[in-house]
Amino acid sequence: MSASSDNLLLRVEGLQKRFGDNVVLAGADLAVPRGSVVTVMGRSGTGKSVLLKCLANVIAPDAGRIWFDGRLLSADDPKSRAEFRQRCSFLFQSNALFDSLTALENVGLPLEQTTDLKDREIRERAMEALRQLELDAHAGSYPSQLSGGMQKRLALARAIVTRPELVLFDEPTAGLDPLRRNAVFSMIAKYQRQFSFTAVIVTHDVPEALAASDRLALLDNGRMCFEGTSAEFAASTQAVVRGFRDSAAALAGSLAAIRRGEDIHSDDA
Amino acid sequence: MGDYALFTGESFRAVPGARRLMRRVVRAGLEQGVRCLPVILIVGMFTGLVLGLQGYYVLNRFGSETLLGTLVSLSLIRELGPVLAALMLVGQAGSALAAELGIQRNSEQIAALETMGVSSHGYLVTPRLLAALVVFPMQTALFVTIGLWGGSLSGSMLLGLEPGVYWSAVERAVEMPDVRECFTKAVVFGLLTVSLCAYHGFNAHRSRGATGARAVSAATTRAVVLSSILVLAADYVITSFLV
Numbered sequence: 081m082s083a084s085s086d087n088l089l090l091r092v093e094g095l096q097k098r099f100g101d102n103v104v105l106a107g108a109d110l111a112v113p114r115g116s117v118v119t120v121m122g123r124s125g126t127g128k129s130v131l132l133k134c135l136a137n138v139i140a141p142d143a144g145r146i147w148f149d150g151r152l153l154s155a156d157d158p159k160s161r162a163e164f165r166q167r168c169s170f171l172f173q174s175n176a177l178f179d180s181l182t183a184l185e186n187v188g189l190p191l192e193q194t195t196d197l198k199d200r201e202i203r204e205r206a207m208e209a210l211r212q213l214e215l216d217a218h219a220g221s222y223p224s225q226l227s228g229g230m231q232k233r234l235a236l237a238r239a240i241v242t243r244p245e246l247v248l249f250d251e252p253t254a255g256l257d258p259l260r261r262n263a264v265f266s267m268i269a270k271y272q273r274q275f276s277f278t279a280v281i282v283t284h285d286v287p288e289a290l291a292a293s294d295r296l297a298l299l300d301n302g303r304m305c306f307e308g309t310s311a312e313f314a315a316s317t318q319a320v321v322r323g324f325r326d327s328a329a330a331l332a333g334s335l336a337a338i339r340r341g342e343d344i345h346s347d348d349a
Numbered sequence: 350m351g352d353y354a355l356f357t358g359e360s361f362r363a364v365p366g367a368r369r370l371m372r373r374v375v376r377a378g379l380e381q382g383v384r385c386l387p388v389i390l391i392v393g394m395f396t397g398l399v400l401g402l403q404g405y406y407v408l409n410r411f412g413s414e415t416l417l418g419t420l421v422s423l424s425l426i427r428e429l430g431p432v433l434a435a436l437m438l439v440g441q442a443g444s445a446l447a448a449e450l451g452i453q454r455n456s457e458q459i460a461a462l463e464t465m466g467v468s469s470h471g472y473l474v475t476p477r478l479l480a481a482l483v484v485f486p487m488q489t490a491l492f493v494t495i496g497l498w499g500g501s502l503s504g505s506m507l508l509g510l511e512p513g514v515y516w517s518a519v520e521r522a523v524e525m526p527d528v529r530e531c532f533t534k535a536v537v538f539g540l541l542t543v544s545l546c547a548y549h550g551f552n553a554h555r556s557r558g559a560t561g562a563r564a565v566s567a568a569t570t571r572a573v574v575l576s577s578i579l580v581l582a583a584d585y586v587i588t589s590f591l592v
């Protein structure tokens with residue numbers, strides 16, 4: 081899938097964001113083809129989540145342009161923003177579930193507040209989403225009564241219940257064990273195909289991202305230093321890409337050296 | 350100040366676009382009303398009891414204890430009822446509102462609403478504001494009624510004043526402008542305090558020098574203190590216009 085095609089659902093150009101003196105995004109670009117899974121990776125604190133929140137309009141960027149379905153999203157054009165919100169869902173790293181609402185009410189909330197569906201239809205669609213995520217037995221439970229993995233699935237159920245065209249995932253596997261990580265990526269891939277939405281995922285998990293993504297982007301120093309397919313990422317000789325891609329092998333090497341009693345120098349703990 | 354005014358304006362501007370608003374208003378009204386009912390009843394009763402006791406001894410010095418009903422009813426209806434009921438509501442419902450919104454801000458629930466295309470003002474603040482316009486006058490009326498019974502209990506049952514004398518003095522003293530003043534104050538206090546508490550909770554993340562749980566705590570404290578001061582200041586302004 082080529083990013084240069086005209087079939088882009090989302091295009092970001094020169095996005096900038098700073099917090100005080102800390103420049104987080106220094107002109108980030110991103111191209112997201114329609115119907116694809118694009119994963120944005122990068123070290124902690126490089127601005128991946130900020131990029132996603134700028135896309136979702138949770139944080140206002142200082143500069144840069146975002147096109148959604150060929151239309152420029154502008155702060156001066158609330159209509160384009162409103163339309164974008166209707167067609168896009170955001171899955172927060174913290175899940176951002178309403179702790180005073182049950183699982184069913186959480187999933188039904190976007191339908192209740194953005195559609196004219198009747199209560200019965202909302203309930204049916206919310207239950208259907210819960211069933212798809214194997215949470216129907218917990219429809220009456222509050223988020224605090226669910227495990228971390230269940231909460232993640234509940235957040236995903238809420239994100240897909242409105243049948244969005246674009247779903248933004250902010251570190252969907254943060255804090256999960258390897259089996260759950262695989263399950264979450266499989267789940268994203270499964271529902272991405274089932275509902276044909278476009279996904280932008282922010283993650284640290286290189287092997288899972290390589291397996292589940294159509295395209296990968298690597299954010300470094302506030303800019304995209306790599307954008308391409310999984311195969312291109314795997315074959316890249318760029319130092320930053322290699323450092324990120326081969327981090328597991330590097331860790332194994334470091335550990336082996338520690339066991340041998342050698343000094344290890346790390347520039348990034 | 351300007352930011353607070355914009356926040357309140359935004360909450361009212363969200364009324365036309367808010368879906369299933371009536372349902373949320375009723376729920377917010379029940380929450381505010383039920384949460385505050387015990388404290389309104391207890392404080393109202395004791396306020397009436399103390400007013401009856403103090404008033405009786407003061408009036409007795411001038412041989413005017415038959416005017417106890419007048420003193421208790423006008424004090425309660427014009428001043429103490431609306432002011433004390435509002436302060437109780439701030440302490441109970443206002444603090445809870447500020448803390449709840451602060452936690453929702455911290456846990457990104459408010460941001461989640463915005464990403465869903467749901468107006469966070471319309472969903473979280475507007476129903477509470479509209480509910481306050483009904484709950485504050487109702488709770489004030491309850492406070493005044495219980496207070497009048499408290500005054501009767503002190504004056505008649507404890508100090509020997511004829512109940513008929515007390516209640517006929519109440520009936521003679523209270524006129525429609527007094528009731529109107531009472532409800533005007535209740536509505537204004539409800540609007541000011543709920544919007545101020547909501548404003549501070551909603552913007553808890555902007556607390557200076559505090560983050561996380563501490564920011565919520567600071568926002569809640571600020572909301573309660575400023576709301577209480579605002580009630581007394583607004584009381585003075587309204588009284589000076591209506592008296």
